[in-house]
Amino acid sequence: xxxxxxxxxxxxxxxxxxxxxxxxxxxxxxxxxxxxxxxxxxxxxxxxxxxxxxxxxxxxxxxxxxxxxxxxxxxxxxxxxxxxxxxxxxxxxxxxxxxxxxxxxxxxxxxxxxxxxxxxxxxxxxxxxxxxxxxxxx
Amino acid sequence: xxxxxxxxxxxxxxxxxxxxxxxxxxxxxxxxxxxxxxxxxxxxxxxxxxxxxxxxxxxxxxxxxxxxxxxxxxxxxxxxxxxxxxxxxxxxxxxxxxxxxxxxxxxxxxxxxxxxxxxxxxxxxxxxxxxxxxxxxx
DNA sequence: GCTTGACCTGGAGTGCACTCCAGCACCTAG
DNA sequence: CTAGGTGCTGGAGTGCACTCCAGGTCAAGC
Numbered sequence: 397x398x399x400x401x402x403x404x405x406x407x408x409x410x411x412x413x414x415x416x417x418x419x420x421x422x423x424x425x426x427x428x429x430x431x432x433x434x435x436x437x438x439x440x441x442x443x444x445x446x447x448x449x450x451x452x453x454x455x456x457x458x459x460x461x462x463x464x465x466x467x468x469x470x471x472x473x474x475x476x477x478x479x480x481x482x483x484x485x486x487x488x489x490x491x492x493x494x495x496x497x498x499x500x501x502x503x504x505x506x507x508x509x510x511x512x513x514x515x516x517x518x519x520x521x522x523x524x525x526x527x528x529x530x531x532x533x534x
Numbered sequence: 535x536x537x538x539x540x541x542x543x544x545x546x547x548x549x550x551x552x553x554x555x556x557x558x559x560x561x562x563x564x565x566x567x568x569x570x571x572x573x574x575x576x577x578x579x580x581x582x583x584x585x586x587x588x589x590x591x592x593x594x595x596x597x598x599x600x601x602x603x604x605x606x607x608x609x610x611x612x613x614x615x616x617x618x619x620x621x622x623x624x625x626x627x628x629x630x631x632x633x634x635x636x637x638x639x640x641x642x643x644x645x646x647x648x649x650x651x652x653x654x655x656x657x658x659x660x661x662x663x664x665x666x667x668x669x670x671x672x
Numbered sequence: 673g674c675t676t677g678a679c680c681t682g683g684a685g686t687g688c689a690c691t692c693c694a695g696c697a698c699c700t701a702g
Numbered sequence: 703c704t705a706g707g708t709g710c711t712g713g714a715g716t717g718c719a720c721t722c723c724a725g726g727t728c729a730a731g732c
Contacts, residue, residue, distance in 0.1 A: 400708065410709085411691055419689095430698050432709055445639075451629075452636045456689070471651060478647035485640040488633055491589075495630045498590045501583075502623040509616035513609060538678065548679085549721055557719095568728050570679055594719070673732105680727065686720085697710070702703105 397435040406443045421446065421456075421463050452488050535573040544581045559584065559594075559601050590626050 403410045416422045417433075422442065425433040449459050462480055465473045511518060541548045554560045555571075560580065563571040587597050600618055603611045649655070 398709075409691075412689085414710090415690060430709075432698085448632075448636050448639060451632055474647050474650050478644055478651065481640050481644050481647070485637065485644065488637050488640065492630065492633045492637065494586075494589055495626055495633065498586050499623065499626050499630065501586060502619050502626065506616055506619050506623065509612050509619070512612050513616065536679075547721075550719085552680090553720060568679080570728080675732090676730095678728090678730105681725095683723090685722070688718085689716105691714100691716070693712105693714080695711095698708085700705105700707090702705090 397437065397439075399433050399435070402435050402439065402443075405440060406447070408443075419460065421460055423467070449484070452484070453491065454484050454487075458484075535575065535577075537571050537573070540573050540577065540581075543578060544585070546581075557598065559598055561605070587622070590622070591629065592622050596622075 397405075399410050399413055402408075403413055406413070408416075413422070417424055422439065425435045425439070428434050446459060446463075449462070450456075454462075458480065462477060465477050465480075508518065535543075537548050537551055540546075541551055544551070546554075551560070555562055560577065563573045563577070566572050584597060584601075587600070588594075592600075596618065600615060603615050603618075
């Protein structure tokens with residue numbers, strides 16, 4: 397697989413892939429006779445995992461550290477990776493709660509706005525009704 | 535309330551608060567005789583809501599748009615804000631699913647690492663066991 | 673009345689994570 | 703055999719969201 401195909405499959409740009417390689421986030425692939433990068437399909441698993449970490453807010457610096465640990469043998473590396481994932485797990489769990497709370501808040505606000513739009517204006521926002529063509533008392 | 539106190543209460547820096555004011559994210563407060571910003575406690579509600587939007591990934595540009603709409607009267611503004619919140623609600627809901635999936639994935643990985651650490655190495659990762667003092671066949 | 677600390681302004685600087693570009697090589701189809 | 707598409711490198715440029723000055727004003731406590 398050449399870089400263009402990997403870009404398509406991961407949704408990243410070719411430039412981003414080369415950038416990730418430069419900083420050490422993805423391992424350097426083999427090259428063909430013409431010097432072009434040739435990727436093993438196994439890279440996709442790693443890219444998807446990285447994407448998960450990114451999407452859940454793990455900082456680049458941390459992802460980089462994890463990548464670095466990945467090609468270090470020994471239990472110390474395994475242990476540190478486990479600890480990183482455990483820490484991240486806790487962060488994700490608490491984000492989850494925040495997201496759930498925000499979901500409720502958004503639903504309430506949307507509901508409020510809907511009521512304002514339909515002319516059913518709740519008390520503390522009565523000023524907002526100035527421009528609404530609502531009969532004075534019906 | 536002066537800016538230092540607001541900074542403490544919101545967890546933002548004084549510089550950030552002034553920056554937010556400059557770009558229009560927070561309304562310009564009154565000034566005292568010495569030209570210092572004096573904030574109404576009501577600002578805290580707005581700051582907390584902004585923080586919610588930020589924490590759930592609403593881009594600065596969008597938060598800015600919302601802030602702008604906030605001091606425009608009329609139903610058009612209410613409608614646009616509602617639509618923004620509805621869109622954001624959907625994004626939050628899908629992030630929620632992603633986070634839940636990632637939580638499971640992290641738990642699996644942590645579990646795997648734990649097993650490696652305890653010497654109970656699963657098959658495809660056997661190379662990692664080289665440095666582990668595990669008896670050859672027990 | 674003087675020191676100290678919080679505040680003011682305008683503007684420059686920072687770190688992050690890409691993104692773009694010039695100038696070149698290679699390979700395949702027509 | 704040549705045109706177009708894809709790839710290469712090193713390095714410059716971008717947008718975002720702050721963050722940090724310098725050089726000054728102001729208010730309250732000792």
